[in-house]
Amino acid sequence: MAGMTSLRRFAPLRWLGMVPFFAFTFLFLILPTLYIVFGAFRTPQGAFTFDNILALNTPSIRSAYWVSIKVSFMSALLGCLIGFAMAAAVTVGRLPRGVRNPLVTFSGVASNFAGVPLAFAFIATIGPAGLITAYLRTEWGINLRLLGFNLLSTKGLILTYLFFQIPLMILIITPALDGLKREWREAAAILGASGFQYWRSVALPILFPSILGTLALLFANAFGAVATAIALTGPSLNIAPILLYAQIRGDVLGSPNLGYALAFGMIVITGLANTVYIWLRARSERWLK
C-alpha cells in the first residue's frame, strides 16, 4: 500500500495515465462532433445564427427525416415484437434446451452482418430478379411487383433492417427474460392467475422498461445506418443518412452550414433515443438483476 499512497501524493501523475485516452477521444470523437454542432449554429462568416436550423424546414429535408424516422421506427417495432417472440420461445417457451445456444450465437452473427453485404443478400433473395421473386413468378404466377412490393423502397428497407434488428432484440431481451423469477409465476399461480393474467399483470410490466428501452436502441441503430440503404437503393431514396452522405460528397444542399444542421438533427434524434434507452434500462434493473 505504501507505493499507492506515495503515488497518490503526485496527483498529476495519476492523470498522466489518462492523457492518451482523453486526447484521442477528444480529438477524434468529441471535437469533430462539436465542430458539426457549432457549425449548425453559425453563418459561413462565423456569426451565431438559427437560420441553418430553420432552413431545414423544406419539403425535401422534412420528408427525408420523416421517412428515416418511419423506417427506423417500423423496423425497431417489428424487430422488438419478432425478437421478443423468438427470445420468449427459447427461454420461457418450454423448448428443448439445445435450441437456445445456437439461436443466441446466430443472433451474434446476424446482428453484425449489416451494411453492404446484407443489402446484396436481400437483392439476391427478393430483389427484382431474386430467388423468391423468380420462384413466385414461375411456380405460382405471383408478380410481387404488381402486388406493390418493391425491395428498393421504404418497405424493402424495413424488411432488410429486420435482419439485424431482430437479433439485437434477442441478444438484449434474453437475459431480461432469464431474470423473471420462477417464484413470481408460482405466486401468481397460487393466487389463481391464469398464464395470460400472469403475463399481463406480472411479467410484462416488469419487462416493459427493457422492451421499450430496446425499442429506442433499435430505433437509433436503424437511424444511423447508411451503408445498407445506399447499397440497397443507391442515392435515389430520400432518407436523412443518404441525404447527408450526398451532401458530404457533393454539397447537394448548396450550403455547407445547412449540411451541419442536417447532421446536427441526426445527432439530436439518435441522442434522444439513446437517452430514453439508458433511462429505461436503469429502471428495468430495479427488478431484473
Add this chain to the structure above:
Amino acid sequence: MIRIWSWGALIIGMIYFILPLVGMTEFSLSMRRGEYSFDAYAVVLSDSQFQATFSYSVIMALFTIVFGVLLVVPTAYWVRLRMPELRPYVEFITLLPLVIPAIVVVFGYIRLYNTSSWLPMTGTALGTNILLMFGYATLSLPYMYRAVDTGLRAVDVGTLTEAAQSLGASWVTILARIILPNVLAAVLSGAFLTFAIVMGEFTMAALLDRPAFGPYMQLLGANRAYEPSALAVIAFAITWACMGLIQLVTRFTKHTRAQT
C-alpha cells in the same frame, strides 16, 4: 399449447433468417446458365481490385486492433487501479460512438482535418489512412472497452500490480507481461469484433476516399449481377469466423479458469 406457439415463433423467425442466406448463396452459384458453378467466386477472387481492397482492409483492421489494444488496455487498467472515480465518465465516452452516427463523425473529420486546417491529415494518403484508422478505432471503442473492462473485473489488478512493483517491474512490464496476458481472452474477443467491423465498414472509407473493401463491394453491387452475392457470402463467412473465434476464446478461458 405453449410449446406449439414457441415452435411457431421460432420457425417463422428462422425462415426469415435462412431465406436471404439461401438466396445469396444460390445466386452466387448461378453465374453459369443452367448449372451451379463457382464462376462468380473465381471472377471475384481473381479481380485485382478485390485483392487490393481486401488486403487493404485486412491491414487496416490489424492496425486498428493494435492501436485499440494500446489505447484501451492501459486506460481500462489505469481506471480500475487508480481512477475509479472516473469510471462513469470513461464508460460514457466509450459508448458515444453508438450514439453519434459514424457518418457525422467522419463529416467532422473531413472539415477539421482537411488540407487547409491546423492538422492537415487528409493531405496525404498516409495521413488519411491514419485518420481512417482512428475512425475505425472509435467505431470499435465501445466493444473493445467493454470486453477489456469485463476481463479486468476477474483479475485482482491491485495485488498483481503491487507484487510486480515490489519485484521491480516497470509500468510497461506490468502492462505487457502481467495485465495483458491476464485479459488476453477479452482482448482477443474485442479484436475479432473489431476485425469484423472494419472489414464490412463502408461509410467512413467511402467518404475519406480510401480503397477499402466496403466501398469496393458497393461499387461492384452497382455494376454486376452475380459477383455481389459471392462477396456477400464471403463477408458472411468472415463474420461467422470472427464470432466463432470469440466463442472459442471465451470457452477456452472458462475451461482454464475452472482448472485453476
